[in-house]
Amino acid sequence: MMILAVNPGSTSTKIAAFNDELCLWKKTIEHPTYEISSFNRVSQQYNYRVKAILEILGEMACQLNEFDAMVGRGGLLKPIPGGTYLVDEELVEELHDPPGGEHASNLGGVIAYYLAKQVNIPAYIVDPVSVDELDPVARLSGHPELPRTSLSHALNMKAVARKVAEEIGSTYEQVNLILAHLGSGFSVAPHRKGKMIDVNNAVNEGPFSPERCGTLPARLLIKQCFSGKYNEEQMLTYLNKEGGMYSYLGTKDVRKALAKLAEGDQKTKLVLEAMCYQIAKEIGAMSTVLYGQVDRIVLTGGLAHSQYITDKIIERVSFIAPVMVAPGEEEMESLALGALRVLRGEEQPKFYHSIDHLKVAAGDR
Numbered sequence: 001m002m003i004l005a006v007n008p009g010s011t012s013t014k015i016a017a018f019n020d021e022l023c024l025w026k027k028t029i030e031h032p033t034y035e036i037s038s039f040n041r042v043s044q045q046y047n048y049r050v051k052a053i054l055e056i057l058g059e060m061a062c063q064l065n066e067f068d069a070m071v072g073r074g075g076l077l078k079p080i081p082g083g084t085y086l087v088d089e090e091l092v093e094e095l096h097d098p099p100g101g102e103h104a105s106n107l108g109g110v111i112a113y114y115l116a117k118q119v120n121i122p123a124y125i126v127d128p129v130s131v132d133e134l135d136p137v138a139r140l141s142g143h144p145e146l147p148r149t150s151l152s153h154a155l156n157m158k159a160v161a162r163k164v165a166e167e168i169g170s171t172y173e174q175v176n177l178i179l180a181h182l183g184s185g186f187s188v189a190p191h192r193k194g195k196m197i198d199v200n201n202a203v204n205e206g207p208f209s210p211e212r213c214g215t216l217p218a219r220l221l222i223k224q225c226f227s228g229k230y231n232e233e234q235m236l237t238y239l240n241k242e243g244g245m246y247s248y249l250g251t252k253d254v255r256k257a258l259a260k261l262a263e264g265d266q267k268t269k270l271v272l273e274a275m276c277y278q279i280a281k282e283i284g285a286m287s288t289v290l291y292g293q294v295d296r297i298v299l300t301g302g303l304a305h306s307q308y309i310t311d312k313i314i315e316r317v318s319f320i321a322p323v324m325v326a327p328g329e330e331e332m333e334s335l336a337l338g339a340l341r342v343l344r345g346e347e348q349p350k351f352y353h354s355i356d357h358l359k360v361a362a363g364d365r
Contacts, residue, residue, distance in 0.1 A: 072108030074128020076100025126338030159334035207278030213243030
């Protein structure tokens with residue numbers, strides 16, 4: 001099966017061609033900020049990005065009719081169970097004006113759909129960030145007006161979970177795992193028998209990351225909001241783009257922080273240790289969700305390339321279960337494999353508008 005995967009980012013579009021599991025080629029199209037910023041809405045970037053994709057396909061001597069399916073990164077949709085979803089007109093309409101707001105990933109399904117439509121093949125999205133498989137007990141935050149919601153790096157975590165299960169001679173549906181995705185934001189999730197039954201919301205909970213604050217002292221945060229120093233937009237930037245390690249060290253690049261650590265900088269040492277401490281503490285908390293019955297703990301994402309980071313976490317959590325390290329983000333492979341499972345009949349495609357999103361959000365599956 002030939003599959004074209006499309007993954008739009010804020011200033012780039014990644015595309016890759018697969019023959020079954022084999023990646024034939026990958027390309028990253030960089031979009032200059034001045035060009036991207038000329039569009040008022042993400043949906044308006046469609047023609048601009050498609051033109052760039054078709055140019056790459058021309059360079060690679062690829063025709064659309066060579067492919068059996070298109071697959072795109074899912075957007076900020078309503079809560080849905082994990083899986084591979086067929087993209088249809090209704091889903092495209094929702095991706096043009098998604099309930100979760102503006103994000104480049106919203107274009108993934110749209111681009112896949114219209115490219116696929118030209119040659120009459122199916123288009124899919126796989127495990128978008130809005131995947132919600134939380135147990136009902138995990139949704140209560142402490143106030144009914146502030147329910148906990150699932151927003152995470154589901155695509156990479158679920159793909160890595162499947163690989164880990166296979167490596168230990170089992171299947172994703174038979175194991176209990178704790179996945180910690182460590183990138184610019186962090187997601188730490190217990191996966192019970194194929195379901196991600198809890199997870200820190202990656203934009204407002206959990207450990208602090210290179211640029212995100214994670215969970216903060218609520219009273220102090222309220223005082224900041226009403227201090228007169230910040231408006232709403234500035235506070236969101238404060239929390240999600242200028243928080244975490246960046247707020248302490250002035251850099252979002254963990255490699256630079258590790259270089260300062262190697263020079264003996266004590267402040268950097270404390271901040272990095274605190275970040276690893278919080279990750280380990282979150283993993284420990286999630287182990288209670290699984291009643292301590294954890295087959296493996298898995299560290300993945302870009303920061304898992306750093307042995308310093310992984311060693312600091314492992315020394316605190318290895319008593320819970322064996323720890324595996326799967327560094328990097330295999331998003332393109334994850335997209336292609338999700339589509340491939342459906343094309344092979346190993347998994348049935350799901351339909352976005354057949355899902356009762358209110359029931360999903362309430363934990364009623």
